Amino acid sequence: MSENVARRGFLVGGAVLLAAGCTSNEPAAAPSSAASAPAPAASGNDEPGQKVTIGFSAPAADHGWIAAIAKNAESAAKQYSDVEFKPVEPTNDINQQISAVESLIAAKVSALVILPNDGQQLNQVALQATQAGIPVINLDRVFPDKLAYRTWIGGDNYGMGVAAGQYIGKQLKDKGVANPVIVEIQGIATLPLTQDRSKGFADALKTFGFSVAAKQDAKFTVETGNQVATSLLQAHKKIDAMWNHDDDQGVGVLAAIKEANRNEFIMVGGAGSLNAMKEIQSGTSVLKATVTYSPTMASSAIKLARLIAQGKGMSDLVENQVPQSITLASETITKENVEKYLALGFES
Amino acid sequence: MSEPTTEVMAAPRSSRGFGGLGEMRHLGLLAALALLVVVGLITRPENFATTSNLVSILSLAATIGVITVGATFVIIGGGIDLSVGAVMALASVWATTLATQSYGPVVMAICAILVGTGAGVVNGLLIAYGRMVPFIATLAMLVAARGLAQRMSDRKTQLIQADNAAIVDLSTTRVLGIPLLVYVFALVVVLGWIVLNRTTFGRRTYAVGGNPEAARLAGIDVRKHTVLLYALSGLCCGIAAILIMARTTTGSSTHGDLYELDAIAAVIIGGTLLTGGRGTIVGSILGLLIFTLITNLFILNGLNTSDQLIAKGLIIVVAVLLQRRNLKERAP
Numbered sequence: 175m176s177e178n179v180a181r182r183g184f185l186v187g188g189a190v191l192l193a194a195g196c197t198s199n200e201p202a203a204a205p206s207s208a209a210s211a212p213a214p215a216a217s218g219n220d221e222p223g224q225k226v227t228i229g230f231s232a233p234a235a236d237h238g239w240i241a242a243i244a245k246n247a248e249s250a251a252k253q254y255s256d257v258e259f260k261p262v263e264p265t266n267d268i269n270q271q272i273s274a275v276e277s278l279i280a281a282k283v284s285a286l287v288i289l290p291n292d293g294q295q296l297n298q299v300a301l302q303a304t305q306a307g308i309p310v311i312n313l314d315r316v317f318p319d320k321l322a323y324r325t326w327i328g329g330d331n332y333g334m335g336v337a338a339g340q341y342i343g344k345q346l347k348d349k350g351v352a353n354p355v356i357v358e359i360q361g362i363a364t365l366p367l368t369q370d371r372s373k374g375f376a377d378a379l380k381t382f383g384f385s386v387a388a389k390q391d392a393k394f395t396v397e398t399g400n401q402v403a404t405s406l407l408q409a410h411k412k413i414d415a416m417w418n419h420d421d422d423q424g425v426g427v428l429a430a431i432k433e434a435n436r437n438e439f440i441m442v443g444g445a446g447s448l449n450a451m452k453e454i455q456s457g458t459s460v461l462k463a464t465v466t467y468s469p470t471m472a473s474s475a476i477k478l479a480r481l482i483a484q485g486k487g488m489s490d491l492v493e494n495q496v497p498q499s500i501t502l503a504s505e506t507i508t509k510e511n512v513e514k515y516l517a518l519g520f521e522s
Numbered sequence: 523m524s525e526p527t528t529e530v531m532a533a534p535r536s537s538r539g540f541g542g543l544g545e546m547r548h549l550g551l552l553a554a555l556a557l558l559v560v561v562g563l564i565t566r567p568e569n570f571a572t573t574s575n576l577v578s579i580l581s582l583a584a585t586i587g588v589i590t591v592g593a594t595f596v597i598i599g600g601g602i603d604l605s606v607g608a609v610m611a612l613a614s615v616w617a618t619t620l621a622t623q624s625y626g627p628v629v630m631a632i633c634a635i636l637v638g639t640g641a642g643v644v645n646g647l648l649i650a651y652g653r654m655v656p657f658i659a660t661l662a663m664l665v666a667a668r669g670l671a672q673r674m675s676d677r678k679t680q681l682i683q684a685d686n687a688a689i690v691d692l693s694t695t696r697v698l699g700i701p702l703l704v705y706v707f708a709l710v711v712v713l714g715w716i717v718l719n720r721t722t723f724g725r726r727t728y729a730v731g732g733n734p735e736a737a738r739l740a741g742i743d744v745r746k747h748t749v750l751l752y753a754l755s756g757l758c759c760g761i762a763a764i765l766i767m768a769r770t771t772t773g774s775s776t777h778g779d780l781y782e783l784d785a786i787a788a789v790i791i792g793g794t795l796l797t798g799g800r801g802t803i804v805g806s807i808l809g810l811l812i813f814t815l816i817t818n819l820f821i822l823n824g825l826n827t828s829d830q831l832i833a834k835g836l837i838i839v840v841a842v843l844l845q846r847r848n849l850k851e852r853a854p
Contacts, residue, residue: 183712196624203555207702208530218652234677235673235677235774236677236775237677240676241676241677241678278604296581317742334583363827363828389824389826390824390827390847395765395774395776395777395779396679396770396772396774396776396777397769397770397774397776397777397779400769400770401582401817402821404578404582405578405582405818405821405822406821407578407815408574408575408578408818408821408822409566409569409821409822409823409824410570410571411568411569422679425679425681425770425771425772426769426770426772427772429690429770429771429772430691431770432694433581433693433769434574434578435699449681462566522679522681
């Protein structure tokens, strides 16, 4: 009897896991660490099908987020016995990435997942791939020409700014702060993604009647984050809120804040790194929240590539084919919900 | 040839007094600095002249400042070291790897210094005994050291563990209101000045850079001296690695990006000839402070970093044009 109960418990648990594995929209379904067992799916989409080769090209991982992208893509591919994963050497040189993608086209892969260093500059080679009959899954940085890709999946940079702006706006409004000093530390200022983030931030703040007092760019590295924050803290003797676009450079920003011995403001991060989550969890840091831009999108991109190459649709949708574009939502991680996200955090 | 062959003569005649603030060229740099200070006072009266802002300017200057001291020696000695930023990154990564961290902060600091000096020695050996052009040898080191740093860290940012916080203390502990790392910077500058101006090693550096053949005839072991110069530059990178670890609480393969250009630019603005044989530590540090002050002023006033690069470029051009005019006047 008791054995039966135990077995039933096991079965129920298993079913829940299965359901989670195939239907959840949470990025939790495509974890970087739980790459072990391929979850067989009720819908059949995850069952072994026609063998496919997926080519993968991304920038070099000199940054925690990009490193997590490559790792997630690889572990998602490993979940499937019918997928042969063909990554090419990651590089930050556009020229090299073009020839790497050309080599994948020449190898006649069944689908290509490309996170371009620059969407504009890789557009031409993606177009070549599409013309050669290889579906291109464009990851994150978008190709300007829609003919160049079959499906785009990526984060919502504007939404990230909105999420950060809404969190900060609400906190300050609740505290009854009038005319707050809000500063912003951007990533690389010249990138469209940075401009989108800043625009979303400004737009969301505007709904509270607030605006950004100062913004500076910090190139995404710990060191530049530290340098910029050091001077920015000097420029503003009193700050009410700070949004730092990127948790990797955030390590340097937090070090500068600690060194300056400042804690009169709240800070919001960006991307959702493990370090940032731990800071938020501690409750003692100025870092109160971070808005996600999850690298799990790479796992999803591999899954989509497989489905497209096998001619399948997404089992949760009624459509016969995978949609043309998928934008992830930017979620806000705070002390209240950080537990739920810890497993997804990537190391800087 | 009637080339003077004694060691003292091989050094430029005017090398005496080169280190002082009173030097004509230094007056020009001081005037430029003063001008920037006035700009700061006018544009941000409430923020610029505060102690905390001045301290933060010095803290920002410290890391690259230490590297600039080493670069000054190498350039006066007729060479160039492009690998400084990468070597600093490598030293910071090596010092923050888990194995090193479990031995504590002292071992980490020694590790950073040994790695930096070691890389410098390799540079020196390639140049002096491998007969490689300094530009090429240190370019190779730049690429290789950056690669090795990426490999060791698996391209991750390596946080300093809590038990090793003594390193971070360099940045957070203040004596008389000034962080310890600024004292380290000051100490390196003073030691560098003494070595360059008051020791045989310093005189030989001018001699080797001014005319290596004459230096050799004067009995200087030019090759050995060259190795020592690059080792000194590497040593400075190791010390800088400790400072950057203190400031950012991390070791990372991305640290020190483009430091070689900033260091070389500071040295050149400071009046050191790229062809060697002439230059001063004080000039280099003034050049560096001008750069740091510009960055500070741009951020205080909320200006864009791209314009800041344009300003820096213009300053380099103006400084070098002025230098050339000086040289012409000097010519017979």
